[in-house]
Amino acid sequence: MSEYALEDPTFLDRPGEACGVFGVSGDDIEAARLTYFGLFALQHRGQESAGISVSDGENITVYKDLGLVAQVFDETVLAGLPGNLAIGHIRYSTTGSNSWENSQPVFRHFGWNAIALSHNGNLTNTAELAQATGPLAATTDSELMAEAIAREMTEEGMSLPDALSRTLPSFEGAFTLTVMDTTTLVGVRDPHGFRPLCLGRLDDSWVIASETAALDILGAEFVRQVAPGEMVIINDGVLTSRFPFDPAESRLCIFEFVYFARPDSTLLGQTIHKARQRMGRRLAIQAPIEADITVPVPESGIPAAQGFSEASGIPYVDGLVKNRYVGRTFIQPAQSMRERGVRMKLNAMRGVIEGKRVVLVDDSIVRGSTTKQLVAMVREAGAREVHLRISSPPYRWPCFYGMDTGDRSTLLAAGRSVDAIAEHLKADSLAYLDLDHLIEATGGDADTFCTACLSGNYPTDVPVTDGKFLLERSK
Numbered sequence: 114m115s116e117y118a119l120e121d122p123t124f125l126d127r128p129g130e131a132c133g134v135f136g137v138s139g140d141d142i143e144a145a146r147l148t149y150f151g152l153f154a155l156q157h158r159g160q161e162s163a164g165i166s167v168s169d170g171e172n173i174t175v176y177k178d179l180g181l182v183a184q185v186f187d188e189t190v191l192a193g194l195p196g197n198l199a200i201g202h203i204r205y206s207t208t209g210s211n212s213w214e215n216s217q218p219v220f221r222h223f224g225w226n227a228i229a230l231s232h233n234g235n236l237t238n239t240a241e242l243a244q245a246t247g248p249l250a251a252t253t254d255s256e257l258m259a260e261a262i263a264r265e266m267t268e269e270g271m272s273l274p275d276a277l278s279r280t281l282p283s284f285e286g287a288f289t290l291t292v293m294d295t296t297t298l299v300g301v302r303d304p305h306g307f308r309p310l311c312l313g314r315l316d317d318s319w320v321i322a323s324e325t326a327a328l329d330i331l332g333a334e335f336v337r338q339v340a341p342g343e344m345v346i347i348n349d350g351v352l353t354s355r356f357p358f359d360p361a362e363s364r365l366c367i368f369e370f371v372y373f374a375r376p377d378s379t380l381l382g383q384t385i386h387k388a389r390q391r392m393g394r395r396l397a398i399q400a401p402i403e404a405d406i407t408v409p410v411p412e413s414g415i416p417a418a419q420g421f422s423e424a425s426g427i428p429y430v431d432g433l434v435k436n437r438y439v440g441r442t443f444i445q446p447a448q449s450m451r452e453r454g455v456r457m458k459l460n461a462m463r464g465v466i467e468g469k470r471v472v473l474v475d476d477s478i479v480r481g482s483t484t485k486q487l488v489a490m491v492r493e494a495g496a497r498e499v500h501l502r503i504s505s506p507p508y509r510w511p512c513f514y515g516m517d518t519g520d521r522s523t524l525l526a527a528g529r530s531v532d533a534i535a536e537h538l539k540a541d542s543l544a545y546l547d548l549d550h551l552i553e554a555t556g557g558d559a560d561t562f563c564t565a566c567l568s569g570n571y572p573t574d575v576p577v578t579d580g581k582f583l584l585e586r587s588k
């Protein structure tokens with residue numbers, strides 16, 4: 114039976130997020146339990162596998178499996194993970210396939226100590242690293258990193274921070290990490306800071322997480338973002354910081370603002386939800402249209418639709434209903450259902466749409482298949498006109514930094530004009546938010562962001578043909 118997941122981002126026409134990482138260290142804490150709740154808050158960043166590594170001061174235990182956090186862990190499992198230091202990971206595969214072996218944290222044991230590593234992002238020099246590391250059972254770039262760090266630590270007495278300082282500069286691309294040995298917790302952001310990482314305080318404990326929402330759920334106080342190129346080290350309750358890389362320009366992924374981060378998280382001092390509303394307001398000013406109702410594509414399009422409605426004066430109406438209980442399934446829908454698959458997730462309300470000129474607002478279009486079905490569905494529900502408004506620019510270039518968007522041939526906007534896209538989607542009109550306006554809405558400035566998938570300007574060298582199965586193919 115083939116696998117097919119309704120929550121699979123490719124099914125929902127969303128770029129797949131590349132994972133969430135977490136770490137906690139303190140005295141007399143249930144580190145694994147805290148990590149469980151931290152991962153629970155980060156579940157939107159990956160739904161394929163979940164894992165926790167915990168240290169009791171002498172040994173590291175790793176528990177991981179395919180599935181959602183709440184499916185992988187229960188009371189019995191958590192009770193078997195005692196310790197005051199833990200890291201966690203939730204995964205969406207961007208390098209390597211979705212298998213147990215590729216789930217994280219990655220563990221390496223080397224005689225006198227052991228390490229565990231959680232990774233969010235994608236390396237861009239995986240092939241070179243694999244060649245340098247030699248043959249080993251690694252099917253992900255994360256395993257390559259763990260192997261390189263562990264080899265450095267085979268020298269007895271080498272500390273984890275020193276091994277990282279020596280190893281990290283050889284990694285290129287996007288890597289936000291939480292790493293631990295039996296006594297030390299380390300958080301790392303690559304020199305461009307593609308993926309976010311924040312630091313929090315929970316009583317006397319330190320918490321590191323991909324997003325601030327994970328701190329909120331634990332009741333931890335936000336201290337600050339970990340800076341691009343920074344390594345924060347927590348040992349014996351004391352936090353120190355190092356910058357092991359050559360300085361580089363900050364390039365936070367702008368899609369964290371558009372789609373990936375939780376609306377209740379903050380980045381660059383901005384609440385994500387408010388930034389998304391500002392995107393909608395700017396879109397209404399940039400691309401006005403005469404219409405009767407503003408309808409969001411739930412849930413991703415809701416804040417932008419709110420902003421659009423507010424700025425345009427076109428009333429906001431929940432015209433699409435999301436089935437919240439679909440969950441994750443591995444049942445393959447019949448082909449006939451698959452073609453109309455979006456209806457399993459979303460359905461249009463004829464009662465509010467019929468006879469109306471509809472502005473349909475969403476945050477992005479990647480492959481376009483879902484959007485096309487949505488336009489058709491809204492028409493079938495009796496809309497007189499369907500105008501699409503997208504709160505980010507056309508997604509034209511593949512991401513090499515941890516978002517799974519497939520290659521260029523799968524991107525609807527690659528090589529197509531906006532008019533041609535509108536025609537393909539059978540929309541009466543289509544407009545995308547300009548990049549300048551998007552950046553303005555984030556509250557950051559242009560120099561802060563990676564916009565490669567929207568602009569084609571990659572901040573680093575990128576591999577020419579690497580796919581996510583590079584290491585598996587070469588085995």
Ligand code: SF4
Binds near residue numbers: 307366511514515
């Ligand atoms: S290419 Fe796009 S999705 Fe990838 S890191 Fe850059 S902005 Fe984010």
